[in-house]
Amino acid sequence: MILRPSLYALAAVLALASGPALCAPRAAARPAKPAAAPADPPVRYVVRRGDTLFDLGRAYLRKANDYRHVQRANQISRPRAMPVGKTLTIQADLLKTQPIDARLSAFSGKVEIETDGRRVPAEKGMTLREGQRVITGPGAFATFEMEDASRVTLPSNTAMRVVRLRNVVLTNAPQRVFRLDEGRSAIQATPDPNPNARFEVRTPVSISAVRGTEFRVAATEGRAQTEVLKGAVGVGPGEAPPLGPPVPAGFGVTVAPGGTGVSAPVALLPAPTLNAADQNQTDRTVHFAVHPQAGAAGYRLLLSRDAGFVDLFAEATQAEAAADFGPLEDGVYFVRVTALDPAGLEGAPADYSFDRDLDVLEAGAPPVAEASGKHRNFLFRWSAAGGGVRSFRFQLFAGARPAAPIIDQPGLVEPQLTLTDLPPGLYSWRVSATRVKNGVVTEKVAPLQSLTIGR
Incomplete structure (x- = not known):
């Protein structure tokens, strides 16, 4: 049986969104120098009948002889005959782990993967490893997914480092820790019943550790903000516990520069309505x-x-x-x-x-008279864009307020028509288009245009 301190009751997360009024994305910040990750919390193990420190060392420690560290730390005098039920505290860095698979499932724009300071262009399906950073440029986006369908999405001008991406063999507990150096992120963490599982998002001033929920984290200029969409998230300043009370779904919090404290939860605005x-x-x-x-x-x-x-x-x-x-x-x-x-x-x-479904119909420039012998020709042009097959209808009216058209020409295949010897005066004209695409017929009418013809 394995015991371990409940990995931060509900996670702490903080994110700072960029301010509201920005049409163009902010220039990407200079990559932050990687900070040393806080030490992983120790693992607790309850001794079962037949356990020896030698067996535990061979099965679960990186080096079998590291059982001596466990022996000293837990004051064990008889490593072959430990009391059943005794709780051992084991340093996390002594334990065997297995890498967790995480892959770049989608991206667009300039996205780079940084490894030991060297950047390479992203490729779909790339495997991410501990220590790497995912960096999105202006107008770029990236999403990576893990084995349990947990997902992290990064919008423009964001840099996130993979701090931990491993599974502890002793506890069969996934450890997924990310550091958001700058920018924004949206996270969907699949719930994991293992009390030793960790899913954390850290910023320079905050920590977020969840057991499974949906939330957003952003960080910029020393501030961090978190918005909780589903479940609850525990929030704390700094990069390690203690965490504050869980922030419920529908609320957000802010950590000020310097990570001095977490604001009171604020109700998030409701979803807007699109036209x-x-x-x-x-x-x-x-x-x-x-x-x-x-x-x-x-x-x-x-x-x-x-x-x-x-x-x-x-x-x-x-x-x-x-x-x-x-x-x-x-x-x-x-x-x-x-x-x-x-x-x-x-x-x-x-x-x-x-x-x-692009379907554009626009009138061209007003026609200009061109002499042809004793006649004056007026060429009317218009443009159409989009898929499908079109036919056009041209109508010319006398005056600015049309009644019945004086010229009504349907069935035109080309977007133009020449009229000859129009008398001087005020006219208005328009064109409509009938489009057939995938068996569907639609009609679009261009705005009315005015035209004055002189002598």
């Missing part, structure tokens, strides 16, 4: 509008190729309740929307799918 029309994106650029929320100082929008938000590829953080992400290939994507309070705490997320 329903934005779930169908047909314009040249992908843009979203969020219904303004009371108490929000800013909004954050994340784009992903999957509903689990593993494969992230774009982010916007700004004060306005809207964001434009530029052009995007056709397909089905997902957007996650959160609100930021004045202290920078990020609220509950709302996830939406959206269809990207």
